[in-house]
Amino acid sequence: MHLEPRSIATTRQTPCALPPNILERIIRNGTEEQRDWALGTLSLDTTNRMVRLQTAQIAAALPRRRPRPVPASPSARRTIADAQSTETLPGKTVRTEGQASVSDVAVNEAYDGLGATFDFYSAVFHRDSIDDEGLALLATVHYGDHYDNAFWNGEQMVFGDGDGELFNRFTISLDVIGHELTHGVTEDEAGLAYLNQAGALNESVSDVFGSLVKQYKLGQKAGDADWLIGEGLLAPGVQGVALRSMKAPGTAFDDPVLGKDDQPANMSGYVRTTSDNGGVHTNSGIPNKAFYNAAIAFGGHAWEKAGKIWYETLRSPQLRTNASFVAFANLTVTQARTLFDADAVRAVQDAWRAVGVKI
């Protein structure tokens, strides 16, 4: 029998926008039709989780037979396209892998940012692209009219030019590119629901690896990094240094239009809200700060220990799609023990306890 754990695992990728707890509520309270739909979706979700768990167990039991013919040094296959201010994807191809830089700075920043993110995941975690199967990377720049955002749409990167009033072009910050591509990694590995604590973890994981992509590119140690997310993105005149600070959540900006950075750095400030999918961009400050704490405790390059622990946690079959902060934190402790030693376990425990996550 030819076992292919990785390719089996990819069959799990049935996008389910609703987390299990919502589905369960629909099953309890919905109409008969809604109940049938929710039951079908939930059982599919559970089946996928079982497949992932069993696949991981097979892979662990048969490490030598795991067919991973990874090339010595996988290389990126990048394509950059230009939507020319429309919302039509992918747009006109303007630069492909190996071609020289062009006169359009957004094209070159996207090309370089995709490359830096690919290189980071390849060199540090031996991950071959977003899906670990060598996915070709496609990015569209100049999406929409003054569009104030960048996102991974499940298949490709999309960058807007920003409105120029609040935001500059979204290719300007390397950590933004790393953040968005990491949403693709998270979807592939963990499928964390984009709601409440699981959603805040989804956001935090993107900030963590987005920042690490930048730190890796700059060769920075944890103590020397700025730990800012979206530095350079705020337009001239906006009062702030970035969108988020992992080192000091809640201090990145204070502006009449943008408001004040309201990220908590501790569970005591956890924000309960229905907006922004349950405050996913707000409460991410808590796990962000926990990662920062761990990275500083370890010292050196943040990707070597803290990054490795967080990455393996994301890949852990035990990580559920609706994971809470506590569940995620406990898995980081497990990974610290598996990958390193008792000192690492203590460092990770202290990192979470300092932000009020009780483990």
Add this chain to the structure above:
Amino acid sequence: MTEAERVRVVLERSGGFAGRTIRRGLDTEDLPAVEADRLRALVAALPATSGPVGATAPDRFTYAVEVDVSGRRGLHHFAEPVPAEARDLVQLLSRAPLLPASR
């Protein structure tokens, strides 16, 4: 809705990479007649009011459009992709003057 009616619209955009709520607004009283008429027409074309929605994928936007037509108020919620009948209004409001953040 008559030609003379005052229409005020506020667009609240939430989510996105930034995760901030940004508010922009237009008022027919501040607009030249042609643009005021266009705003009235776009508001009249909106689908029925709807409850809050979540983002369709990580870092995508959600929009709340608050409409006040001579004191009659309505609230519309959209996620991306914005439905066709609301797209031009959202596009127009995305370039409208910024309003202070609600604190």
